[in-house]
Amino acid sequence: MAWVNAIIQGVLTGGLYALFACGLSLLFGVMKVVNLAHGDLATVAGYIGVGIIAVTHVPVLWSIPIVVVLMAVLGYVLQRSLLEAAITRGELTTLIVTFGLSIIIENGLQQFFTANSRGLGVGDSFVTASFSIGSQITIAYLPLGIFILAVIVLLGLQMFMTRSKYGRLIRAVADDREAAQLSGADYRHVFGIAAAIAFGTVAIAGIADGMTTTLSPTIGTDTILLFAFASVVIGGLGSLWGTLLGGIILGVAQAIGAQISPNWEPLAGYAVFLLVLVVRPQGLTSRGAQS
Amino acid sequence: MTEIAKTSLRSEEKSLKVTRSRRNVAWSGIGALVLVGVLFAFPYYVKSGPLGIMVQGLIVLTLASMWNLLAGYAGLVSVGQQAFFGLGAYFVLIPALHGVTPWAGLFIAAIGAAVCAVPMWWLVARLRLGYFAIATWVLASVVMLLIEQISSIGGGSGMALPGLSGYDPAVLTAYTYWAALTVAVLAIGGVYLLLRSRVGLTLTAIRDDERAARSSGVRVGLARMGVFIAAAAGCGAAGGILAIEQLQVVPATSGGVFSVQWTAEMAFAVIIGGIGTIEGPIIGTIVYMVLQQTLQSYNAWYLIVLGIVAIAIALFARRGLWGTVDERFNIRLFPVGYHLWSPGEARRRRRAAARVSS
Numbered sequence: 001m002a003w004v005n006a007i008i009q010g011v012l013t014g015g016l017y018a019l020f021a022c023g024l025s026l027l028f029g030v031m032k033v034v035n036l037a038h039g040d041l042a043t044v045a046g047y048i049g050v051g052i053i054a055v056t057h058v059p060v061l062w063s064i065p066i067v068v069v070l071m072a073v074l075g076y077v078l079q080r081s082l083l084e085a086a087i088t089r090g091e092l093t094t095l096i097v098t099f100g101l102s103i104i105i106e107n108g109l110q111q112f113f114t115a116n117s118r119g120l121g122v123g124d125s126f127v128t129a130s131f132s133i134g135s136q137i138t139i140a141y142l143p144l145g146i147f148i149l150a151v152i153v154l155l156g157l158q159m160f161m162t163r164s165k166y167g168r169l170i171r172a173v174a175d176d177r178e179a180a181q182l183s184g185a186d187y188r189h190v191f192g193i194a195a196a197i198a199f200g201t202v203a204i205a206g207i208a209d210g211m212t213t214t215l216s217p218t219i220g221t222d223t224i225l226l227f228a229f230a231s232v233v234i235g236g237l238g239s240l241w242g243t244l245l246g247g248i249i250l251g252v253a254q255a256i257g258a259q260i261s262p263n264w265e266p267l268a269g270y271a272v273f274l275l276v277l278v279v280r281p282q283g284l285t286s287r288g289a290q291s
Numbered sequence: 292m293t294e295i296a297k298t299s300l301r302s303e304e305k306s307l308k309v310t311r312s313r314r315n316v317a318w319s320g321i322g323a324l325v326l327v328g329v330l331f332a333f334p335y336y337v338k339s340g341p342l343g344i345m346v347q348g349l350i351v352l353t354l355a356s357m358w359n360l361l362a363g364y365a366g367l368v369s370v371g372q373q374a375f376f377g378l379g380a381y382f383v384l385i386p387a388l389h390g391v392t393p394w395a396g397l398f399i400a401a402i403g404a405a406v407c408a409v410p411m412w413w414l415v416a417r418l419r420l421g422y423f424a425i426a427t428w429v430l431a432s433v434v435m436l437l438i439e440q441i442s443s444i445g446g447g448s449g450m451a452l453p454g455l456s457g458y459d460p461a462v463l464t465a466y467t468y469w470a471a472l473t474v475a476v477l478a479i480g481g482v483y484l485l486l487r488s489r490v491g492l493t494l495t496a497i498r499d500d501e502r503a504a505r506s507s508g509v510r511v512g513l514a515r516m517g518v519f520i521a522a523a524a525g526c527g528a529a530g531g532i533l534a535i536e537q538l539q540v541v542p543a544t545s546g547g548v549f550s551v552q553w554t555a556e557m558a559f560a561v562i563i564g565g566i567g568t569i570e571g572p573i574i575g576t577i578v579y580m581v582l583q584q585t586l587q588s589y590n591a592w593y594l595i596v597l598g599i600v601a602i603a604i605a606l607f608a609r610r611g612l613w614g615t616v617d618e619r620f621n622i623r624l625f626p627v628g629y630h631l632w633s634p635g636e637a638r639r640r641r642r643a644a645a646r647v648s649s
Contacts, residue, residue: 034421036425089606092420103552107598111595221551226432
């Protein structure tokens with residue numbers, strides 16, 4: 001029964017990892033940009049949440065829409081300035097710029113907020129509250145809520161990209177920038193919108209992580225970026241449901257590892273990641289080879 | 292290669308020449324030798340304080356040269372070089388725990404890191420650019436997590452390096468400096484010779500057009516693997532120097548051997564100095580040391596400033612400081628390419644100028 005419980009907890013954690021991954025996946029899918037600052041931007045979102053709650057005393061859930069809007073604006077501005085300039089200069093420059101941003105943000109957070117970790121005060125009742133199935137399995141509301149949130153975000157993104165006019169425009173620009181340009185689409189603006197959406201999901205990921213564990217300046221790269229990347233690789237790129245699957249597999253592998261020994265939690269997750277990298281580098285869900 | 296190029300040209304026009312440089316390389320070669328000689332004599336007239344700072348600079352110089360080889364010449368943007376740096380430190384520590392002197396450990400560090408690079412290359416070889424970057428980062432994280440599991444070498448909290456307690460502190464600093472200088476000179480010299488060899492030609496062919504190179508029979512994968520392994524060896528030796536300099540090995544945290552800040556430092560130094568030139572990492576390391584020393588009382592601010600400068604240079608002066616100098620004055624201290632020119636060119640130009648002025 002302890003194993004079943006571990007797997008259930010792993011699946012729920014997988015929702016959080018899928019949230020981590022969808023911003024990374026979206027930016028790569030649309031702009032072919034691997035954003036190395038992805039995790040640190042999520043951490044920034046978490047810290048903005050901490051700041052908003054400290055100043056205005058709004059409940060945590062109310063802070064989410066505010067942070068999402070702020071991060072979306074930041075995403076648009078960053079895309080139209082720094083990222084756009086980098087993308088036009090080539091992939092090496094893009095990597096250097098996002099890696100530079102990552103290091104600047106991480107050390108900046110360390111300077112302004114010290115290395116101490118801090119949490120988002122969710123209110124004890126929500127964090128500790130749980131319900132039980134049988135005698136061994138206890139499901140806490142918070143991870144369950146985050147899992148449902150992740151499914152809603154992914155579903156919303158999927159609907160937006162396939163059904164809405166703007167989603168189709170983004171995909172058209174992603175497929176063939178010049179052709180879309182000839183048809184009257186301003187690809188710079190469309191990229192900006194895509195970045196705003198990606199940063200919005202990054203904001204949700206950052207807050208969700210702050211609610212689940214604690215925020216510290218280094219989690220951006222130590223956990224968020226690397227787990228997001230592992231989820232994307234396991235699930236297969238370009239598919240949002242693959243991302244969810246990848247997140248769940250990573251979460252379950254970590255939970256099983258933790259069940260064997262607490263030290264093995266991250267290693268077990270990475271072991272699955274490496275296995276997929278060797279056996280099926282295109283990921284579990286995509287059909288074509290990824291180059 | 293020079294011979295073939297010369298003969299084929301001779302049939303077309305006799306006056307054309309193919310050389311490594313437009314200027315005489317002997318002078319810059321002699322200059323480099325004199326500089327290395329002066330640097331080797333440093334411990335005789337410099338105190339150990341500045342000498343310790345020089346050791347840090349030499350570590351970053353070695354790392355930067357390796358990262359330049361990877362990213363600037365082989366197109367491998369690795370964000371996981373801290374894996375080999377850290378492994379190098381542990382390959383000095385582990386033999387030292389069994390009685391091997393850390394100086395001999397430096398060889399083990401270079402070879403050990405290179406051996407570890409082989410299976411890691413196999414994992415990431417298929418990935419390109421962004422994917423390669425994060426995958427190497429994940430691998431570095433995995434290596435750190437594995438090392439932290441082994442409690443006999445200090446686990447997660449690290450361990451003091453034994454075997455050097457017999458030295459007088461000043462003598463130890465001098466020895467460390469000489470070891471660091473030797474590693475740095477070997478690293479730069481190694482990169483220089485590698486790029487002048489067939490491998491250099493292969494890498495240039497890949498950089499210019501990978502598909503064309505592949506279809507002409509250039510073994511792209513093999514060349515990249517060679518560079519990856521060579522860079523691992525250099526980073527491993529640098530990690531060994533750090534273990535000797537700090538007299539301890541700490542895996543995680545911000546000053547730890549597996550910290551991504553090491554890769555940040557080497558990458559920023561390369562970008563600022565000029566990626567794809569041998570001189571670039573040297574200039575970049577000097578900029579890095581100046582910033583680090585002036586801002587050292589403000590904790591990690593030097594890294595923030597370095598990051599901002601690197602981003603600015605990547606966007607607005609892509610060839611870095613040395614690239615800008617080279618563009619204007621056509622200077623190469625370490626020529627690895629070829630120049631096609633006619634020897635009479637300079638004289639003719641001078642005569643033409645004289646005719647205009649008269």
